[in-house]
Amino acid sequence: MTEQTATVEIPHHHDETGTRLGFWLFLYTELFLFAAFFLIYAVYRSNYLVEFRTAAESLNTGIGTQNTIILLASSLTMVLSLNALKAGKARMAKTFLQFTITLGLAFLVIKGFEWGAKFDHHLFLQTTKGIAAGEGSLLLNPSAEMLPVGQVLFFGLYFIMTGTHALHIVIGLIWMIIVYVWISKGSINPDNYGTLERCGLYWHLVDLIWIFLFPLYYLVA
Amino acid sequence: MNGATSVFVSDVDFSFWLIFIISALCLVGITGFVIFSIIKYNRKNNPEPTHIEGHTGLEIVWTVIPTILVMFIFYFGMKGFIKMRSVPENAMEIQVDAGMWWWKFTYPNGLEQTTGQGLTVPVDTPIYLPLHSVDVIHSFYIPAFRVKMDVVPKAEGEKLNYTWFEAGKPGDYDLFCAEYCGLNHAQMLSKVHVLSQEDYDAWFAEASKAQAKLKSESPGKALLISKGCIACHSTDGSKLIGPSLKGLIGKTETVLTDGAERTITVDDTYLRRSLNEPAADIVKGFQPLMPPLPLTPQEVDDLIQYIHELSEETAE
Amino acid sequence: MEPSQSGSYLQSHTSSRWTKGFMSWFMSTDHKRIGIMYGVSMFSFFGLAVLLGFFIKLQKLFPAASGWEIIPPELYGSFFTLHAVIMIFLFIVPGAPAILGNFFLPLQIGAKDVAFPRVNLLSYWLYLFGAVMAVAGIVLGGADTGWTFTPPYSVTTKTISLFGFTVDSVSWMLVATFILGWGTILTGINFIVTIHRMRAEGMTFFKMPLFTWSIYATSWLQVLATPVVGITLLMIVIERILPVGFFDPAKGGDPILFQHLFWIYSHPAVYIMILPSMGLISEIIPTNSQKSIFGYKSIAIASCSIAGVGYLLWAHHMFTTGISDFAAILFSFLTFLVAIPTAIKVFNWTATLYKGSIVLTPPMLFALAFIFNFSIGGLTGMFLGSLSTDIHLHDTDFVVAHFHYTMFGGAAFGIIAGIYHYFSKMFGKMYSMKWANRSFIFMFIGFNTLYFPMLILGFFGMPRRYHTYPDIPVYNNLQMLSTFGSWILVTGVVLVLGTWIHGLIKGKRTTEQNPWNSSTLEWQTATPPTLFNFEEAVVVTREPYDYHGFREDVKNGKAAGVIHD
Amino acid sequence: MKDIFKSINVLNPSIVFIVLVLLTITTVLLSGIDVSDSTAVIIALAVASIKAALVLTYFMHLNHEPLVFKVFLGVAFFTLLVIFLLTFSDYSFREMS
The missing domain is CATH 1.10.287 (Helix Hairpins)
Structure with a gap:
């Protein structure tokens, strides 16, 4: 369509506040993504109150609390990492970031053990019993071995919601590792800390979602 | 009755024509004004536009008037709707079952009517219809009665969707499925037969007797009808959604089992497996569409027995 | 030091690595180039969907009893699904913001680009990837679920085997839609930040042109509604693949809950579709009447209130699904609230014509047709918002006609009007007026011949998504008329696209800055615009539609309402 | 330190x-x-x-953060609230069998 005659470098457009504003909007989309899950949870909880409470009792509150505190601590180290970088202490920022990554990994490991235990008790797979893959399951009479439907819903939601949350943790961890490398290289530095700041915001959002997941699954039994 | 086909017609049509008149006036007004402006204020006629930025009074007028109008419309719509949702105490209950792609109407005494037979009701009698779906969402729609309600599969213990109507004029009316439910959605058609009370009573006695007779003489055939099988499996050899049941015993078929083709001869073992696990072996050339049915062993035996009868007829 | 800005964006570009040909477009972060790329892709998909629609209508030419079968029922299901998926997710939802919003939003507010040019390019890639994936879906077996993907049907419907692989084509389509959703979200975020942070000096919120206002309202809906449907559609994928049942009654789920979640997005989505076109109409009508728009502020506020109220109405798609009577009545009431700002807008546009100096250019013709079609679309909406009539009309051809009147006769006519309006600014070339007018006549007549009979069909109870229909005279005649209409309409679409392509290749070159004498900012720069849109920094002094002041400025030889430092 | x-x-x-x-x-x-x-x-x-x-x-x-951040947060949470409330206008008023 055209013949090119000139190439122009676009002058780098710096608007940290604007970028942060955009990132916050992105965080709202994440929030709404989880909101759909929470809405489903709320509806089915109101339909199957007793089953939800019974099912919730099989979750280990101790592990849940432990994980909550781990995640809160990781948020704290994230804040400190950013503060350190802003104060010009890049090495300290990296140390705090290491803490955050370690805590995030710890969360995942604990979560993994918890999931594993659930698998061992067939709380997940039991829902599949008698439902051969590929067949319509609609006409199936819930067999005697199956949990009551309300509990099936509870565990289905539990695995999908915590699974999605864990996926966000993994994304956050990958991002933090990238940020860590960039700090080492110096492309993220005390004068240009926007990326670390946004990574932090993302991490806090993951924390924020857990703050609501925790009581809804572990506490209100 | 005022001669309308059902009790809802007057309310729905009143709302319809009320909105229609308001809409028509609006549309004519807007279009008329546009055409008038195009002619009167064409650039040739009117090269210099007049500077107007707005007129608060006018804007208030055309905010307030539509508000009042739509509230009227809302009110009449709601009025008709509340009537549709309030079932009279003395209504006769006919359970509606829907599946891909059949209807079944069950009367209080257990009489069952199929898609082909249609729903037969007496005139001027409120009919209460709980709507039950065995698979996906269908929608029970009788245009002439202005009745529509989705037939939604429900979890155990949940209340079924329902609708009701009171027909006002004897005659035959179309009954459609109005929610897309797959391949034969457009063929999920039935009829509503509205009869005078005497005709209805006569029909009802006759139909109940015929069904009792069929059940005792050929329980398999009765099941075939009441489970909706004949919506997909013919008994005369013609190919519908699924294979025909005629002349089936001893036939050699190529089937797909877990994606692999194999050749089998149809016998009782094969039929039993197919009835209990429809997706296990799919006859080549057909889709795996049949839903697993909750059948008792006795019912399975009855069905196999009837399929044998159908094959013997062919042999004769 | 400022780099060289001479030459139009069609010549100079921002990527240093790819200087020539395809890659200089595909890798470009220039909002104008991205807008054009969107335009080319979208209208290609649009053409495909029109073709599918043509076959859908052809199938309805004769009733079942005649033995007429152009496309078998299996294919019919795939056709109407793909037609809807393309038209909605690939064309009309992202359409106006992505094509014209990308191109003109920065120009209208005096910015050099959008806030995040690279994210903008990423949006386009996501769009293209998702779009190709969705279209490929039909080759992989198609999905016959309708664009609503309503469970349990969408969970139970087929998967097919292809060359020995089992292809879950329904999940495939759902994932494609999810990816498309992210493209839309990122565009929305981009525009909101651009409007908040990058307005030129003097461009206060109430000096923004109405197209910008409508894009602003749209972007909010995109950001806050799309994630909900994205995750909901993924839940269907999860339900198809894993043994978890969110909406499966056998496992205690409620299929109606899916419809809630789906319409929480998809109802605001209809405002995502229509608002930008309303914005375009608000540009075209004052320009072609040479007159200030009637009630600028109330239109701007109406845009935002439509977006806000648009969130409160979703369940009016669900009156027959067995939601509680209380909810049905509440949602019906709320539905009528949105009628009010919509009515205000229509009245304001018509009032703008009063004592104007009207010239019937092709964009003006399409804009006036928009008012007519959209009025029918909006007014038929009242039949569906009113409870008792909705029970009768829901899921019939009436609904199909209603939303085509708003989406096609409204939104798509708006986009077409917009492109006719901005064509010379975008490409520096002009199309043939004669053929543009002809295309309009075919579009307008064809459109109404196709869809008006469907309104009547719906009143007579013709259900939608029927592959064929019972042999009833009123159905036969109206269906046939409607199919004839589809032939005229397809001719019209071919003429529109043909006029543009001809204009691009053979059209007269023009550098005329402001051919329609428009007062808004995007016209007060070179044609086609230079890479950074404006030669100098812009200071806005005038209201956007102050045609009085605009003409004074032109008389005095000043660039209208803009001070160039 | x-x-x-x-x-x-x-x-x-x-x-x-x-x-x-x-x-x-x-x-x-x-x-x-x-x-x-x-x-x-x-x-x-x-x-x-x-x-x-x-x-x-x-x-x-x-x-x-500037005011606009807080306004955005308000818009997001308000929308969430509306979605929850309106969905429950259905589920809270469903007739039970």
Whole structure:
């Protein structure tokens, strides 16, 4: 369509506040993504109150609390990492970031053990019993071995919601590792800390979602 | 009755024509004004536009008037709707079952009517219809009665969707499925037969007797009808959604089992497996569409027995 | 030091690595180039969907009893699904913001680009990837679920085997839609930040042109509604693949809950579709009447209130699904609230014509047709918002006609009007007026011949998504008329696209800055615009539609309402 | 060392963290009390909301952001609220069999 005659470098457009504003909007989309899950949870909880409470009792509150505190601590180290970088202490920022990554990994490991235990008790797979893959399951009479439907819903939601949350943790961890490398290289530095700041915001959002997941699954039994 | 086909017609049509008149006036007004402006204020006629930025009074007028109008419309719509949702105490209950792609109407005494037979009701009698779906969402729609309600599969213990109507004029009316439910959605058609009370009573006695007779003489055939099988499996050899049941015993078929083709001869073992696990072996050339049915062993035996009868007829 | 800005964006570009040909477009972060790329892709998909629609209508030419079968029922299901998926997710939802919003939003507010040019390019890639994936879906077996993907049907419907692989084509389509959703979200975020942070000096919120206002309202809906449907559609994928049942009654789920979640997005989505076109109409009508728009502020506020109220109405798609009577009545009431700002807008546009100096250019013709079609679309909406009539009309051809009147006769006519309006600014070339007018006549007549009979069909109870229909005279005649209409309409679409392509290749070159004498900012720069849109920094002094002041400025030889430092 | 702590402001976030942990422990302890389900949910969600507000305000620095950030947050939460309320206008009024 055209013949090119000139190439122009676009002058780098710096608007940290604007970028942060955009990132916050992105965080709202994440929030709404989880909101759909929470809405489903709320509806089915109101339909199957007793089953939800019974099912919730099989979750280990101790592990849940432990994980909550781990995640809160990781948020704290994230804040400190950013503060350190802003104060010009890049090495300290990296140390705090290491803490955050370690805590995030710890969360995942604990979560993994918890999931594993659930698998061992067939709380997940039991829902599949008698439902051969590929067949319509609609006409199936819930067999005697199956949990009551309300509990099936509870565990289905539990695995999908915590699974999605864990996926966000993994994304956050990958991002933090990238940020860590960039700090080492110096492309993220005390004068240009926007990326670390946004990574932090993302991490806090993951924390924020857990703050609501925790009581809804572990506490209100 | 005022001669309308059902009790809802007057309310729905009143709302319809009320909105229609308001809409028509609006549309004519807007279009008329546009055409008038195009002619009167064409650039040739009117090269210099007049500077107007707005007129608060006018804007208030055309905010307030539509508000009042739509509230009227809302009110009449709601009025008709509340009537549709309030079932009279003395209504006769006919359970509606829907599946891909059949209807079944069950009367209080257990009489069952199929898609082909249609729903037969007496005139001027409120009919209460709980709507039950065995698979996906269908929608029970009788245009002439202005009745529509989705037939939604429900979890155990949940209340079924329902609708009701009171027909006002004897005659035959179309009954459609109005929610897309797959391949034969457009063929999920039935009829509503509205009869005078005497005709209805006569029909009802006759139909109940015929069904009792069929059940005792050929329980398999009765099941075939009441489970909706004949919506997909013919008994005369013609190919519908699924294979025909005629002349089936001893036939050699190529089937797909877990994606692999194999050749089998149809016998009782094969039929039993197919009835209990429809997706296990799919006859080549057909889709795996049949839903697993909750059948008792006795019912399975009855069905196999009837399929044998159908094959013997062919042999004769 | 400022780099060289001479030459139009069609010549100079921002990527240093790819200087020539395809890659200089595909890798470009220039909002104008991205807008054009969107335009080319979208209208290609649009053409495909029109073709599918043509076959859908052809199938309805004769009733079942005649033995007429152009496309078998299996294919019919795939056709109407793909037609809807393309038209909605690939064309009309992202359409106006992505094509014209990308191109003109920065120009209208005096910015050099959008806030995040690279994210903008990423949006386009996501769009293209998702779009190709969705279209490929039909080759992989198609999905016959309708664009609503309503469970349990969408969970139970087929998967097919292809060359020995089992292809879950329904999940495939759902994932494609999810990816498309992210493209839309990122565009929305981009525009909101651009409007908040990058307005030129003097461009206060109430000096923004109405197209910008409508894009602003749209972007909010995109950001806050799309994630909900994205995750909901993924839940269907999860339900198809894993043994978890969110909406499966056998496992205690409620299929109606899916419809809630789906319409929480998809109802605001209809405002995502229509608002930008309303914005375009608000540009075209004052320009072609040479007159200030009637009630600028109330239109701007109406845009935002439509977006806000648009969130409160979703369940009016669900009156027959067995939601509680209380909810049905509440949602019906709320539905009528949105009628009010919509009515205000229509009245304001018509009032703008009063004592104007009207010239019937092709964009003006399409804009006036928009008012007519959209009025029918909006007014038929009242039949569906009113409870008792909705029970009768829901899921019939009436609904199909209603939303085509708003989406096609409204939104798509708006986009077409917009492109006719901005064509010379975008490409520096002009199309043939004669053929543009002809295309309009075919579009307008064809459109109404196709869809008006469907309104009547719906009143007579013709259900939608029927592959064929019972042999009833009123159905036969109206269906046939409607199919004839589809032939005229397809001719019209071919003429529109043909006029543009001809204009691009053979059209007269023009550098005329402001051919329609428009007062808004995007016209007060070179044609086609230079890479950074404006030669100098812009200071806005005038209201956007102050045609009085605009003409004074032109008389005095000043660039209208803009001070160039 | 003390200067470093001061310069990167360790104290304030740490206080917030301690409050968050205390709130977590409180909510776990409160869940042991035998109250009706709705009360339990309300208490749990109220504590969670306080925690969320703390994270938003201090960890995510919303207190230092311009007004527009807070308005956006308000829009997002208001929309969420509307979605929940309107969905329950259906489920709370469904007829039970």
